[in-house]
Amino acid sequence: MTSEMNSFRETNPYFERISFAKLESIQSIPDLVDIQRRSYSWFLQSDSKREERKYQGLEQVFREIFPIYDSHEKNLTLEYSGYTIGGSKYSEYQCCDRDQTYSAPLKIKVRLINQKTGELREQDVYMGDIPLMTSRGTFILNGAERVIVNQIQRSPGVVFDHDEGKTDPSGKRLYSAKIIPYHGAWIEMEYEIGDVLSVRLDKKRKLPVTVFLRTIGFEKTSDILKLFYQPKVLKSGSIGEGKDHPWTKSVLIEDIIDSETGEIVVLAGAELNEDIISRIEALGIKQIKVCDISEKGSDVTILRTLEEERHKLAEKDNVHITADEAILKIMEVLRPGDQMVPDAARQELNKLFFAKDLRKYDMGEVGRYQLDKKLGFDLRKVNERYLRPEDIIGVISKLIQLNREQTQTDDTDHLANRRVRTV
The missing domain is CATH 3.90.1110.10 (RNA polymerase Rpb2, domain 2)
Known part of the structure; x- marks a missing residue:
């Protein structure tokens, strides 16, 4: 907080807090705006060096935009190297007094690379002014102090x-x-x-x-069926009458294919019945893979x-x-x-x-x-x-x-x- 703002508070009686409570306070009021300050600090990462910033907040926004490629010949590439935040032109008190916005210039360092020639140019680009948060968790916009209200949203x-x-x-x-x-x-x-x-x-x-x-x-x-059902093998002679695998509750895991013509006779996912059993036996197939949908947990x-x-x-x-x-x-x-x-x-x-x-x-x-x-x-x-x-x-x-x-x-x-x- 600037010295001007401190002197302003000392000379202004409206900043003095007076309590009319009859009982003494047993616990101090918690810092309710700390979450706002920490959130904006997380967003800006202004205390971190440019090369040490994490993939979050403003750094994440720039990394998602860059690199930018030439849309026609794709010979030019614009890469992002980091950003810097300068100092505010006015103090908090001066912004309130002069109807100004408490902000600082935001610049990013970019590299322009020519893929054909290998030529590289690097320079800082001014992106605009970014609002700064005061120590009270507020923003000063055109001289008026504003606050952003937190929202509860779906996770x-x-x-x-x-x-x-x-x-x-x-x-x-x-x-x-x-x-x-x-x-x-x-x-x-x-x-x-x-x-x-x-x-x-x-x-x-x-x-x-x-x-x-x-x-x-x-x-x-068959790949889909094996994800959700346990395959079992029914051998010849047990396809239609096995006690452990009653055919009325069995479903084919794999397609039944005629080896001579290559034609699919029965599709995977078909529930076994007398007609399908007879067609399988006519092809001379000795065993088939099925899943038992009568088992506990089957669906x-x-x-x-x-x-x-x-x-x-x-x-x-x-x-x-x-x-x-x-x-x-x-x-x-x-x-x-x-x-x-x-x-x-x-x-x-x-x-x-x-x-x-x-x-x-x-x-x-x-x-x-x-x-x-x-x-x-x-x-x-x-x-x-x-x-x-x-x-x-x-x-x-x-x-x-x-x-x-x-x-x-x-x-x-x-x-x-x-x-x-x-x-």
Whole structure:
């Protein structure tokens, strides 16, 4: 605090605090504006050297913008080297007296690199004046002292919820999950009537969640089924009448293919019945891989979702959609009107959700911690702020568990799911 402001307070009677309380104070009033000062100090990092500043606040903003490339020939690159904050032209008291803003000049050091010639130019660029915070946690704008009020907002991470049985006529709860990043597009998953699980990317049109799974490394239907069901082998003679594996509750994990013609006879995900059993035996197949959906903990969500995917998106009845078809379907929803080849579409989806470039998608340390805690992952990997395929699988598995057990979900209004947004 400047000497001018101190003398102003000493000579001004309005700054004297008078207590009319009859009881003596047993505890001093806490510093209620300390959170404001610490927040703005975290944002500016003015006490740190330029090369020692962390990836946060104003430093993070500049790093997300730079480097900037020449959009035409891409020969020129503008790189960021750091910023400096100068001193204020006026003191706090002078700003109040002269109707000025208490601020300081902000300059950044940039390098212009010519990729062809290797020529490099470096200079400081004036970006404007940035407001400074007073010791009282306030800002002085045009001579008026202002304060920023903290906000309580939704915390990044994953939130599970349900519709309280309002949608399904039977009163069954339909569960949903939202993966909320600190910065980037949302991923929303929700149950529909009939145990079909859908996904909504960036608040666009819904698609079966199995379509999304095919684009993140699980291209085949058998790969998806093995994620959520335990495969078992039924040998010849036990396919139709085994006590441990009754065929009426078994589902094929892999496609049944005619070795002579290469044609798919029975699709993976089909529930065994007498007709399918006879067709399998006619091909001379000795053993098949199945999952028993009658077991404790089994669920039909993925099977119903695969059926929905096949009926809505597959071009033919007896085929699954391919990974290339799945990625193109998703990009039709995310980028309607854009014509893309599968490789370009896959790169675009990866940039949108799974790239390690935090400029596109950032869960934040709090979001990563919240997500890992709810899914039972390693809590020490808070630096992995990008989205991972195992996160998607974990959220789907948790949703299936909630749907099966019909248990309570997160309270979105609970302070554990909220964060204070400071200056």
